[in-house]
Amino acid sequence: MSWYRPRSWSLSVKIPVTHSVMIVGVALTIGVVVVAQAWVQFREELEEKALLLARDVATAAPGAILRNDYWTLYNTLRQTASHMPARIGEPRLLSGMVLDTDGQVLAHIDPMNHPLGLALDPVDEAERRLLDDALRTVTPSIVTGSSGGSDFIEGVVPITFDQKRLGVVRIRVSMAELEGQIWRAGFTVLVLTLGLAAAGSLLGALISSRMVGRLKALAEGMETVGRGEVSQVRPLAATNRDEIGQLVARFNEMAAELAEKKRLEEKLALSEKLASLGQIVAGVAHEVNNPLGGMLNCINTLKTHPDDPALLRRYLPLLEKGLHRIGATVQGLLVELQNEGEPAPCDLACLSDLRELVAAEIGDRKIVLRWDNGVPGKTCLGCSCPNLQQVLLNLMNNSIRAMPDGGTLDFRSCRENDSLVMEVEDSGVGIPKEHRRHLFDPFFTSRPNGTGLGLWVTYQLVQRMHGTIQVESEPGQGSLFRVRLPLDGDAAKETTR
Amino acid sequence: MIRAILQVLVLAVAFGSALAAEPTAVRFGLTAVVVRENLQLYDRWSAYLSKHIGRPVHFVQARSYREIMGLLEVGGLDFGWICGYPFVQKRDPEFLELLAVPVFEGAPLYRSYIIVPRDSPFAALADLEGRVFALSDPDSNSGYLVPQAMLARMGHRPDDFFRLSFFTYSHAETIEAVAEGLADGGAVDSYVWEYLNRTQPDLTARTRIIVRSETFGFPPLVSRLGIDPELRGGMAAALVGMTAEPEGRELLAAFALDRFGTFPESLFDSIRQTADSLRQVPLVAPPPDRTVRIIGDSE
Numbered sequence: 001m002s003w004y005r006p007r008s009w010s011l012s013v014k015i016p017v018t019h020s021v022m023i024v025g026v027a028l029t030i031g032v033v034v035v036a037q038a039w040v041q042f043r044e045e046l047e048e049k050a051l052l053l054a055r056d057v058a059t060a061a062p063g064a065i066l067r068n069d070y071w072t073l074y075n076t077l078r079q080t081a082s083h084m085p086a087r088i089g090e091p092r093l094l095s096g097m098v099l100d101t102d103g104q105v106l107a108h109i110d111p112m113n114h115p116l117g118l119a120l121d122p123v124d125e126a127e128r129r130l131l132d133d134a135l136r137t138v139t140p141s142i143v144t145g146s147s148g149g150s151d152f153i154e155g156v157v158p159i160t161f162d163q164k165r166l167g168v169v170r171i172r173v174s175m176a177e178l179e180g181q182i183w184r185a186g187f188t189v190l191v192l193t194l195g196l197a198a199a200g201s202l203l204g205a206l207i208s209s210r211m212v213g214r215l216k217a218l219a220e221g222m223e224t225v226g227r228g229e230v231s232q233v234r235p236l237a238a239t240n241r242d243e244i245g246q247l248v249a250r251f252n253e254m255a256a257e258l259a260e261k262k263r264l265e266e267k268l269a270l271s272e273k274l275a276s277l278g279q280i281v282a283g284v285a286h287e288v289n290n291p292l293g294g295m296l297n298c299i300n301t302l303k304t305h306p307d308d309p310a311l312l313r314r315y316l317p318l319l320e321k322g323l324h325r326i327g328a329t330v331q332g333l334l335v336e337l338q339n340e341g342e343p344a345p346c347d348l349a350c351l352s353d354l355r356e357l358v359a360a361e362i363g364d365r366k367i368v369l370r371w372d373n374g375v376p377g378k379t380c381l382g383c384s385c386p387n388l389q390q391v392l393l394n395l396m397n398n399s400i401r402a403m404p405d406g407g408t409l410d411f412r413s414c415r416e417n418d419s420l421v422m423e424v425e426d427s428g429v430g431i432p433k434e435h436r437r438h439l440f441d442p443f444f445t446s447r448p449n450g451t452g453l454g455l456w457v458t459y460q461l462v463q464r465m466h467g468t469i470q471v472e473s474e475p476g477q478g479s480l481f482r483v484r485l486p487l488d489g490d491a492a493k494e495t496t497r
Numbered sequence: 498m499i500r501a502i503l504q505v506l507v508l509a510v511a512f513g514s515a516l517a518a519e520p521t522a523v524r525f526g527l528t529a530v531v532v533r534e535n536l537q538l539y540d541r542w543s544a545y546l547s548k549h550i551g552r553p554v555h556f557v558q559a560r561s562y563r564e565i566m567g568l569l570e571v572g573g574l575d576f577g578w579i580c581g582y583p584f585v586q587k588r589d590p591e592f593l594e595l596l597a598v599p600v601f602e603g604a605p606l607y608r609s610y611i612i613v614p615r616d617s618p619f620a621a622l623a624d625l626e627g628r629v630f631a632l633s634d635p636d637s638n639s640g641y642l643v644p645q646a647m648l649a650r651m652g653h654r655p656d657d658f659f660r661l662s663f664f665t666y667s668h669a670e671t672i673e674a675v676a677e678g679l680a681d682g683g684a685v686d687s688y689v690w691e692y693l694n695r696t697q698p699d700l701t702a703r704t705r706i707i708v709r710s711e712t713f714g715f716p717p718l719v720s721r722l723g724i725d726p727e728l729r730g731g732m733a734a735a736l737v738g739m740t741a742e743p744e745g746r747e748l749l750a751a752f753a754l755d756r757f758g759t760f761p762e763s764l765f766d767s768i769r770q771t772a773d774s775l776r777q778v779p780l781v782a783p784p785p786d787r788t789v790r791i792i793g794d795s796e
Contacts, residue, residue, distance in 0.1 A: 068663060069663060069664070070629075070661065070663040071631065071663050071664070071665045071670060071674055071679070074677075074679050111677055111678045111679040112677075115681075116629045116660075116661050116680075117629060117660045117661040
């Protein structure tokens, strides 16, 4: 599982992560919207408050201004200012003042630093601009600005009496507390979001552990099926009726059906085995019975004429021939039956022995043997030498018998990748098309005195060696048998060296 | 029509009941010479006096001396605690009679204090030139007449000496205005300052006395000329006799006064002389009284 490749993440990770991401997304979105709305609302409230306070002062101011009653004016300002809460986290009054039309202080919340009767003389350029704007304003207005690094809202209300301008009231409240509140709200939202995300992860982990557990069990079950151990698959618990539950149920059904199928197949294989055994036994009985009849006739005749040497001379070879035939039949069966177990691997040196055997078999027939062994003698095979010899000998004997009038017998061998390919080709009579399907059936023969076991045995041996056998034949043109056997891995290395 | 008759009837009943209650209540006017905000103390004092004269005593508060003087003149009040300056001002015909004078720290005398904020650099009245000054009342001796006389000796009038001056109509508020820094200086009644120094030391601690004037007759209690002599005598006896009773002594202690006594009118001669001396110099027109309602006046 690579962390940077989400496709490879486990479900037990994906689900909690997805949950968390979704929750964080939703919570953050809602939180940001709420905080933003709160900010706008708080700000509007603060603006309203600043304006309201300034209006209160402006309403009470004209009488005191006209009477030069600075004490009452100051008290009005001070009392209005005291309406601002002094609690921590509440907006603070930064300044409050009443100025005459020339910008002289008629009242200031901080009289020590802003003496009565003197012009307010801000050094700061921004402050000076604000002052000029305030002195010019004819309608109540809200001004925002920043001084000393903290934001403020200022309510500016002109004082008029009988359509005459007497001055202006400026009430300035701090926005720092508001900003603090918003930051705190934002922090709360963040903490809440993280908390919810953690809860979402836990929930996701819980759900995924239950889900993944069932999926894992399913995967293990499938793996068991894949290995072919259908009968070992135990039905999974399908407690929930969700999609996974349905999947589990289908799997259980499938596993049960596969197990049933395998049972039937095994039963069928057994019957096939029995059938094949019956066929073999019938074949054997037939093959043994045929010569037996003739031989018993010979013996009966010899018993009737025990002293007739002519009969003896005539029948003894017949008897011998019949017994040989029975012997060959039994021998063929033994080859098939004795080769149980895994024989020791051999190298290809045994092929040279084979050449001599074939040459002997050809004897004085007009057959040319062409031997082309393209594989080094040390190449190892995953099979025993006698079996390989048997296969090739069977094929070559067939070829020799397919060329009663002589011809050419070719043997070729070569390596193809990890396989050993051996070809036996003759220029004999060829195999009729209708015979090809039954070529490897036991006791199938086209020769009058054949046992029908040669190619069958050959096929069985090749199969046991995990190889394949192919036939190419054209009637009258000859036949080609190609045997392909796998080389074992070590042998392959040996040869490449 | 029926409605008009009903209104008249209602008014008559109200007036009748008011008339019925009127003779029994004695009305006593209070001015800035005392700290008027201590309502519980005045309730106790009014209960004490009511018990001794056998009639309910109602204290009436007004913002300025002038209002109290007006009410005394027209008979709206029977008694008043006024300042020595209004007392010595000429009345024609006379409508006031000296009732009693409080004794403060052993004598029926007090002073005017010139105060500045505690951390202020000023040490004399002359330093306050071009500054903001708080006065108490145009009819106040300690809070207006005395500083005016001090300036006159220096050849100044408040208007040209100070950048700004304003009336607070209360000595206590003058102290507050100075403590807050709204005014760079102020003239106050020494009794009020000392009284607040005991009851609200946090406030007076924020001020500093830079000038103590000579002594003057303590703001007197007066009666309206022509009231029932029995009532006048009863009230005088009740006031003077306060030292004889524990409750009276408690009240006097609460006022920070020794006692009430009877003294000759000559006690206030120094105030009269000050006022007369100021009449020699070109008089400063006092600012308009704050009770004059400008709003609504068509100028």
